[in-house]
Amino acid sequence: MDRLSLIGLFLALASLVGGSILKGAGLSSLWSPAAFVIVIIGTLAAILVHTSPAIFRHAFRIVPWVIRPPASNRRRLIEQIVEWSTIARRQGLLGLEAHVEAQDDPFVRKGLQLLVDGVEPEAIRRMMEIELGSEEQRNLAATKVFEGMGIYAPTLGIIGAVLGLIAVMKNLADPSKLGHGIAAAFTATIYGIASANLLFLPIAAKLKGVIAGTTREREMFIEGLISIAHGENPRNIENNLSGFLD
Template identity: 40%
Template sequence: MDKSSIIGVLLAVTGIIAGLLIEGGSLGQILQPTAAMIVFGGTLGAVMLQFPLPMVLAAFKKFIQVFVGGKRDTDQALKQIIDFANKARRSGIVSLDQELKKITDPFLKQAIMLAVDGTEPSELRKIMEIQIENRAEEEERIPAVFESAGGFSPTIGIIGAVLGLIQVMQHLDKIEEVGKGIAVAFVATIYGVGAANLILLPSAGKLKIRIQEERVYKEMMLEGVVSILEGMNPRMIEIKLQSFLSEDKNRKSPVRA
């Protein structure tokens, strides 16, 4: 679980609701199904018009990573690569063929398979870097979906507010109801601005971080496999791969085989 995302949302929502209640308001004033329908329905429609349906669906699936599925276990990956380096040094690169069934990461598994098959280090690097680039290009479109939604929702909220005001103006004969009607009309604006600044735009930023972390993780594995293929000393490989880890990881003692 990503504690930062969960605590952040809770703090934001709690702060807004607490402020409303302190000012003498009530939750019923901002719980307006019609306003929600206008804002979220209109925003989703605009996003689907801009992006292909598969990309929109992929964005929905990726959204869970804002709250669940933080950084990869780089320590475990580093240890596994060093184990492979030690075995390859003792028994040759072909001996890693026996380790393939133990590898769960598809990227690392394919890199080891290419190494076992005798692929030259430079060619292996080119092949796997193409995969990294293509995957990164696909995933970088996901945050763009949320950024666009964050741009659309405030405007759709204004549309909802205007629609509400139109309805209010048609009943000016009941002046005592006009003030209440105007207040309800602006709920759509709250939904639009709130969704953009509390959910959509922050989610886009968090997903960009997730994508970058995944890229660094794959680059570390690729560098490790290429180094094994080049016959580099396992301890030198370990030191080399430590540079891919974040600052807090580098403070930990090195992983030894």
């Protein structure tokens, strides 16, 4: 679990609530059904037009990675690759067949199966790099969903503020409604700017970091597979792959 992300989300909420209280506006000033509809529902509507259904679904499938990123232990993976290399040198590549189905990660399972099947090293590299490229492209496209929401939300916040001010202008004859009306109008701006800079854009940036780390680990795995296919010494494989450790 990524505790920094949890702390960040908590502090983001605390900064809004605490700031509103310290400024004397109170909690009630942060709630406006009209602003919610214009900014949040409007942002959702814009992003639905912006992206394809498959990418939209995938974006919300990977958003939990912000709090709980995919398990990653490069050192353990290197140890696993060295173990496979030792087995392959002693028993041949077919000795790894029993290890294929034990892999939970489809990417690792596919690569190991190609190795067991005796596919040429360069063919393994080509197929696995295509697989990795497709996976990375799909994941990065999903992060653009949140980047897009971070772009649309502030603009819709301004639209909400303008609509609120229009409503205020219609009630100029009643001064008692002006203060409340103007405050409500600017609530939409808060929704737009705060959601973009405290939620949507940070989520996109965090997901990009997680994806970059996963891609780096996949690249290390591919190099390990190719080394096993070439029959390299397990100790040399371990030394070469150690360069992938942070």
